[in-house]
Amino acid sequence: MNGVMLVARREITTQIRTKAFVIGLLVTAVLVAAVSFAPTIMDRPDSYTLGTVNSQQLPLKAAAPDAEFTWRGFPDEAAAKQALLDGDVDAVLVDGTKVLTDGELGSELSVLLQSVNREVRLGAAGVSIPPLQMVSVGADTRYEAARTGIAVVLVLVLFMLLMGQVMMVAMGVVEEKSSRIVEILLSTLRPWQLLGGKIIGLGVLGLINLVTILAVGLVAAAASGLAADFPPGIPGLVAGVLLWFLLGYAFFATLGAALASLVSRQEEVGSVMTPLTMVIMLTYFVAFYATNDPTGTLATVVSYIPPFSSMVMPVRMAATEVPLWQAGVSMAGMVLAVLAVLGFGAKIYERAVLRTGARLKLGDVLRAR
DSSP, X not given: OHHHHHHHHHXXXXXXXXXXXXXXHHHHHHHHHHHHHHHHHTOOOOEEXXXXXXXXOOOHHHHOTTSEEEEEEOSSHHHHHHHHHTTXXXXXXXXXXXXXXXSSOOHHHHHHHHHHHHHHHHHHHOSOOOOOXXXXXXXXXXXXXXXXXXXXXXXXXXXXXXXXXXXXXXXHHHHHHHTTHHHHHTTTSOHHHHHHHHHHHHHHHHHHHHHHHHHHHHHHHHHHTGXXXXXXXXXXXXXXXXXXXXXXXXXXXXXXXXXXXXXXXXXXXXXXXXXXXXXXXXHHHHHHHHHHOTTSHHHHHHTTSTXXXXXXHXXXXXXXXXXXXXXXXXXXXXXXXXXXXXXXHHHHHHHHTTOOSSOOOHHHHHHOO
């Protein structure tokens, strides 16, 4: 195990000192912060469409001059409820005593309606006025937009990090093989130690990038006020994302190193990695689809199937409420897949990494003794 950690430390210290890594990390942090502040900087005045049933329009414009209000009248509650469910209005004031909504109303509009209604009725009656009763006629959609946004950002981040780190592992394997440094290293190390150390070392670098993205994103979101719309359970989601990234990285990086050991030139890395790249791309497309339909049959089923689960399940967890047992079953399957791939990949790497020259065929390597 000392050999594995020695190689891992070598990979980390070598890469982390490069200008490319430091500049890339800083640029990533700045971009993430910019994205978090973008909604605040580009924010437009709020616009609401409100309805009334047997009620007078409230003078909301006086209390919120920067917002825009459009009022519609409805003959009865049934028509108002249908308009809410169709998304034609944001809220409907009924009989001056209650407000119909589709899910929980946004905090700004809710407070505005309560305060203005109280002022109007106090001015008219001069007595204590009970607050408006908030009644939802649909599902709670309070965090729906925030969850979708988080899921979209998450799938993009996971895809870019997985693709980047896996290619870094593959290029590193070929570089050591073409320069024959691997022959020197294997004189004192076993193949599985060299492979494990490289995967762990470059995985730590990927984890540093991911932690930086998440930390900067959360801090910037809190500073810009965007975090106020985040659903509860963000700490648990962050922990889950880190774990899923490690599982996905271990799976794809092991296969990337194994496939890269079949060639001896940097120019051949792209072609030998094509099948794995296609799998990562397919995983990304399915995960991106899951951001819009996280409870659909496709997203649910694929979130149990490795290696798709490494990206689809965390996206589902961000986009909707996922039962703990589902996440547990999915993670257990991914762990088993990683263990299987580690054994398979180590065997290919051990048999192919010292064989230079023409590109090796995977079948020939598997049949070799």
